[in-house]
Amino acid sequence: MERRLAPRIDGRGAQSAEAPQRFGLAERAVDGDWRDHVESLDGPPVKLRTTVTEEHPKTILTFNTSPDIAFDRSINAYRGCEHGCIYCFARPTHAYHDLSPGLDFETRLFAKPDAARLLRETLARPRYRPKPIAMGTNTDPYQPIERTYRITRQVLEVCLDSRHPVTITTKSDRVLDDLDLITQLARQRLIAVSVSVTSLDPRLSGLLEPRAAAPAKRLAALGRLVEAGVPAHCSVSPIIPAITDSFMEDIVSRxxxxxxxxxxxxxxRLPHEVAPLFREWLSVHFPERGDKVMSIVRSIRANRNGGRDNDPAFFTRMRPSGVWADLFRARFALACRRAGIGKHRFELDCTGFRTPAPAGQLRLL
Known part of the structure; x- marks a missing residue:
């Protein structure tokens, strides 16, 4: 793998904002030399700053029929994620907006301030039937802008009022900001929280996930959740061969x-534009290890799609195969046995669901 000569961009995961080839965005970006025109007026950007655009969709619940995931509905309060995880499989969604899955994904964000109102309207429909709502499936519900917008908290308030089950996946200890609501939901078997821990090295985490919470803070958050009686899951993910797999056993133990x-x-997983972005990241931060990493990545998909960077097929995309995959699987199982930990399916209660009260009104009972 060739060493990248361009200066690296500190504080961000992606190292470029090149336009994707899908949807014709690359061609539109070139027409009119608009990028050069912008720089001729404003000069080159001095610092990458995060911007947030409010959007107002007509619905907030997204339904799916995927056989690979355990939920059929989700809420994403934000588009894009300032955590900047270079491996994030959600990066390609920014291309739908004519934006780069690279730097735009982590600097040009979208917030949905009407999420709670839209959820109330959906839950109040006569034909609605409750099943757990997943939050954090695409972008992190507790990324830094949540501290300002509080959209995730508003959604949890609706879930508590309607006794609707919800799950959360996050890389942030900011989840503890809502521990009061989460604890109340947990008492009624209405919530489970998963915290992702990728490594135990804060320096490596700063390169992989530059604006996510440090590993120690995520583990501390898991401990606080357990103390509060909240069903908590530690997701050691993603496992990046020759980069993060060495931390697997210690994360499970802690x-x-x-x-x-x-x-x-x-x-x-390296779908669509994530693969070239990840290769670029390797060339900047681990040029001596890049070829080995990608060789192993391709090998765990080799039995099913000829060793490409990613396997997009249902039933197999989440299940790696081959010698390296078997090794990771065996190591993780052994670590769990030694630690006395397993993988539990948290059964949340859908039987207590009730139509939410209109916004601003209190329940009589």
Missing amino acids: AAALGVKSAGWIPL
Whole structure:
């Protein structure tokens, strides 16, 4: 793998904002030399700053029929994610907006301030039937802008009022800001929280996930959730061969020591534009290791799609195969046995669901 000569961009995961080839965005970006025109007026950008655009969709619940995931509906309060995780499989969604899955994904964000109102309207429909709502499936519900917008908290308030089950996946200890609501939901078996821990090295985490919480803070958050009686899961993900897999056993051990009873792992996925962005990241930060990493990544998909960077097929995309995949699987299982930890399916209660009260009104009972 060739060493990248361009200066690296500190504080961000992606190292470029090149336009994707899908949807004709690359051609539109070139027409009129608009990029050069902008720089001729404003000069080159001095610092990458985060911008947030408010959007007002007509619906907030997204339904799916995928056989690979355990939920059929989700809420994403934000588009894009300032955490900047270079491996994030959601990056290609920014291309739908004619934006780069690279730097735009982590600097040009979208917020949905009407999420709670839209959820109330959906839950009030006569034909609505409750099943757990997943949050954090695409972008992190507790990324930094949540502290300002509080959209995730508003959604949890609706779930508590309607006794609707919800799950959360995050890389941030900011989840503890809502511990009061989460604890109340947990008492009624209405919530489970998964915290992703990728490594135990804060420096490596700063390169992989530049604006996510440090590993120690995520583990501390897991401990606080357990103490509060919240069903908590430690997700050791993604496992990046020759980069993060060496932390697997220690993460499981530390999570178990905090009282966490459930843990799982997810292999690295590199769909669409994520693959070239990840290769570029390797060339900047680990040029001597890049070829080995990508060789192993391709090998765990080799049995099913000829060793491409990613396997997009249902039933197999989340299940790596081959010698390396078997090794990771065996190592993780052994670590869990030694730590006395397993992978639990948290059964949330859908039987207490009730139509939410209109916004601003209190229940009589």
